[in-house]
Amino acid sequence: MSAEPFPPGFFDRLDTGPDPIFYAPPRLVLHLDDHAVAAVGDLYEELEIEGDVLDLMGSWVSHFRRAPRHLTVLGLNAQELDANGQATDSVVHDLNLDPRVPLPTGSQDAVVCCVSVDYLVHPVEVFTDVARVLRPGGLFVCTFSNRCFPTKAIRGWLHATEDGRCRLVTEYFARAGCWDEPVVDRRTPTGHPGDPLYAAWARRSPG
Numbered sequence: 224m225s226a227e228p229f230p231p232g233f234f235d236r237l238d239t240g241p242d243p244i245f246y247a248p249p250r251l252v253l254h255l256d257d258h259a260v261a262a263v264g265d266l267y268e269e270l271e272i273e274g275d276v277l278d279l280m281g282s283w284v285s286h287f288r289r290a291p292r293h294l295t296v297l298g299l300n301a302q303e304l305d306a307n308g309q310a311t312d313s314v315v316h317d318l319n320l321d322p323r324v325p326l327p328t329g330s331q332d333a334v335v336c337c338v339s340v341d342y343l344v345h346p347v348e349v350f351t352d353v354a355r356v357l358r359p360g361g362l363f364v365c366t367f368s369n370r371c372f373p374t375k376a377i378r379g380w381l382h383a384t385e386d387g388r389c390r391l392v393t394e395y396f397a398r399a400g401c402w403d404e405p406v407v408d409r410r411t412p413t414g415h416p417g418d419p420l421y422a423a424w425a426r427r428s429p430g
């Protein structure tokens with residue numbers, strides 16, 4: 224775990240207004256191209272994500288090939304969450320206002336977060352609390368690409384290279400201090416002309 228604090232301004236954003244205002248208009252769109260969306264579903268299948276699952280910073284699609292038995296979707300737009308055909312439950316909650324995940328301790332088998340980690344201003348606190356809601360050995364899977372809402376992404380993300388973003392997400396896991404060593408992988412081929420898809424995932428450490 225790094226002892227260095229993040230540089231001043233690292234988590235600043237151009238749009239300093241409340242997130243629920245920015246996300247108030249429902250966006251029933253895909254934030255990745257079809258190939259990258261398929262890569263997310265492939266990864267979830269490969270990692271055998273099942274059971275009680277939380278889609279953190281979710282919307283109307285959760286990208287599972289086969290929906291988990293119980294899928295809670297947490298995001299900022301109730302209309303988007305209501306439109307999610309795989310969700311069995313939804314929670315509207317602003318993680319930048321309160322980084323605690325509003326679910327019981329040890330209630331989830333896995334947590335996924337797709338193309339949204341770049342918007343977190345308290346990522347280490349969120350990664351720590353994600354571990355709390357997981358059962359021992361539970362997985363947290365973060366996927367990300369090179370597109371974003373630039374006014375809402377943190378400065379440190381906007382200024383990082385794609386490799387730097389992979390390092391940053393592993394740093395969030397490390398600083399949270401409750402995760403096994405994360406795996407980082409590029410899930411779309413290098414040189415592929417469409418959206419790149421990267422993933423970083425780790426298991427909650429025992430204890």
Ligand SMILES: C[S@@+](CC[C@H](N)C(=O)[O-])C[C@H]1O[C@@H](n2cnc3c(N)ncnc32)[C@H](O)[C@@H]1O
Nearest residue numbers: 242254280281282298299316317318319337339
């Ligand atoms: C680019 S979209 C990705 C949506 C979805 N995960 C997907 O794969 O299409 C970003 C999502 O992050 C959620 N989000 C952004 N800021 C948030 C915050 N402060 N707290 C909770 N969710 C947030 C929004 O509701 C939005 O659905």
